[in-house]
Amino acid sequence: MLEAQFVPKEAESSIYEFWLKNELFKADPDSTAPTYTIVFPPPNVTGVLHMGHALTCTLEDILVRRKRMQGFNTLWLPGTDHAGIATQMVVERNLMKDEKKSRHDLGREKFLEKVWEWKERSQETIISQMKKMGGSFDWSRLAFTLDENVSLAVRECFFRLYQEGLIYRDQAIIQWCPRCHTALSDLEVKFKETPGKFWHIKYRLKGEPSKYLVVATTRPETLLGDTAVAIHPEDERFTEFHGKEVMVPLVGRAVPVILDSYVDMQFGTGALKITPGHDPNDYVVGKKHNLPIINLMDENAVLNKEAGLYQGLDRQKARAKILQDLDQQELLVKEEDHSHNVGHCDRCGTIVEPRVSAQWFVKAEELAKDAIRAVETKEIRIVPEEWEKTYFEWMRNIRPWCISRQLWWGHRIPVWYCNDCGETHVAIHAPTQCQKCKSKNLKQDEDVLDTWFSSGLWPISTLGWPADSTDLKAFYPTSVLETGFDILFFWVARMIMLGMKMTGKIPFHTVYLHPMVRDEHGQKMSKTKGNVVDPLEISDRLGTDALRFFLSWNAFHGRDMRVSDEGVENCKFFVNKIWNASRFVLMHFEDVKKSNVDLSNEVNQWIWSRLNHIKGEVNRSLEQYRFFEAAQAIYHFIWSEYCDWFIEFIKSKEELEARKAAKESTAVEVLEEVLRLLHPFMPFVTEKLWQEMPIRDQQKISVCIASYPQEDSKRVFPKAEERLALVIRLIEQVRTTRGLHQLSPATEISLSVSSLAGESLLKDLIPFKELIKKLAKLKEIEFIHQEHGKQTHLSIVMRDLKLFIPKADLGDLTKELERKRKELQEKTDALRRADEKLRNERFMNSAPQNVRDGVVKQKMELKREVEALQQYLDDLG
């Protein structure tokens, strides 16, 4: 006998322990079974898991658990990511808070020790949270992006790409974060619409100070680094400046006026100052015209000695001072409001500064070619498919990927420079001496790699690449990559590019992109808004099963999903429903014989048939990653069919006794099977209940490895489905009609039943007479069968009314009358429309047979219904 309630908090941890103890999640590289592999997107070791991780855990676990039950050799590989810049920031912030020290106070070594300590703690938390979510991970393969073998893979990859000329070092303008003191890739810069000003500034013609060009800029402080002013060659307003030089204000430097069609004549004043050192577009123009590059700022974006008088001021202060000075010298023509997009550091929100420096780059456009083709040929499928367009759009316009970061936490770039002769050595292992001058005085590049570089190798590095390991042979290419669409470019695209380049094979055949998690109002969750819903708190309070079911139920193919407490609570009710249904079944059928199913019984036929359809639906939906559809199908089956009808059917005293006496097992067997069907969604409660099932596969120690239900054509009984559907309709009709007829001593219900042949109708229903009587709560029931030509009418006479004479008043009655009249009107109209349709020649000629038949059938039914309604209203009125 089960306890009255399922208490998730108490049950979950011991169930998880049971799974671990029996090593149910361990993949076997030597197995001959087909493999199914998912590599878990490694969470950053920055802190705790959020709802997005919970969603990932849930959806991937559903896929993995189902495949495992289907007999696949299943590997779900867990891991965590060092997350370079993000983690370094967190640790730096804590260091400042706790010890009032910067990382420079500690030095590189000591600081990294701190980060490792942090990583250990954070990873431990994350692992316990992944377990709490019920994730069936193979913990023996737990990986971290700074593990030795992962590092080796990173160096190997770097080396190979360098050998092929796909990695190179170059002086270029990159986005620099003055707070994080590092270069960023284009993707790590987020542009935000920011209100600003447009300042119009005079640039006097050299030698003729009365003549001048007016340049408009949003960043006057950069004029200190101007090395030209550009105008459009065809701009007639400025022809007299062609070939001349103008004076940069405040600086007193003469710079050429250059002609370039890049300039938009309509925009601003038509004259553009060129600052190659601090603007990506100007940099391009500068290169083209061989202009000098002036770097005005240091790593903190504070003006350096190039800025002359303004040295030592930061960007904002310099701007204010410069504007003031310009105004004083009457060089400031006007200022106007101008809202424009300003780049911010994705991590810390600081306004980035374009800066020229030497960095390492990957020629992504080369790698992208194969990656594009893989998706074009559908070798890699992206689900939902709409994302393919976005993927192509980005991949076809991909630009060089800046991979060096001026951080301490990460993979050190595997490049060594000779301090004596300056030679560059790119190597997998640190060289002991310079190849050119044999000096032993070598120094490794100070920078580390972009964290996404190692992430891009994740599917292969965790499986042992570059070694030709057994895991790599067995589990690569992996099956599905499931993640949020926000890291499609950061991560997924790069895994495809690097994976294909390194192994010649795609890393996974399917990419499933799940929606973004929002709060109940559709707002992004954020700490500052205070609307963050913590998955662990919810799981603690309402149960992991409820949370997981909620997440899968809401994993629509849209772009976001909303999480609400209320929603999860409703799923908790569903858990409770299953629990109680099981309680009922176990209470009565604890000692049934296995496979003792009476298939001559139509109620049994019906529930088996229904279950069978659901099995098919769930499997089909999951194959298409339609988690919501699968979840809804099971929910509907359990609640609205198994509980509301099947259990209610068998609950009547006689029925129940008969079944118990015969040890009839349908009730248990259907339940046992549906528990297996549901297990991937709700692993805990289903395990607990499955263990209680008197009939189950005793060979299997856990439902985790019991077989996953598949559609079985032998368990389809269309006749029974049809008849039971009729019975259900009948009972529903009795229930609805009954309240109305309180005033007459006996009531007749007429039911249209065109779907079954008339003659057998009565015979079909007789076995259900008692059932109907009970479920419709009638004291007396009588069937009357009437033939009207080709049509069959079934009338039910109910006697006994006092039972249901409720408190309905006359107001309800008139309302009901009103409704019935409206219904009659609608039905009559529909009948007329059907009639017209059947007289429409074109319809009869071009509509398919089944549609025409449908209309005929509909017309007949409507006709009967109209007659019945007419009769009914006449009686009443």
Add this chain to the structure above:
RNA sequence: GGGUGCUUAGCUCAGUUGGUUAGAGCGCCUCGCUUACACCGAGGAGGUCGCAGGUUCGACCCCUGCAGCACCCACCA
């Protein structure tokens, strides 16, 4: 500026090659503490499928235009 989606019941969303009367969950209203479950049961109300045209015997679905919303990429100084 370029791109991608979305607009269906009070809310969140399904609706798979155009085809009988457009669905679900929640919420709401009415009734019922019936021996698995009040974390329950029975019933009910609620939709001119964003707007305007077009194609078709027939359109939530296809085409055109418009409006509103969301997101991504670029960053014209």
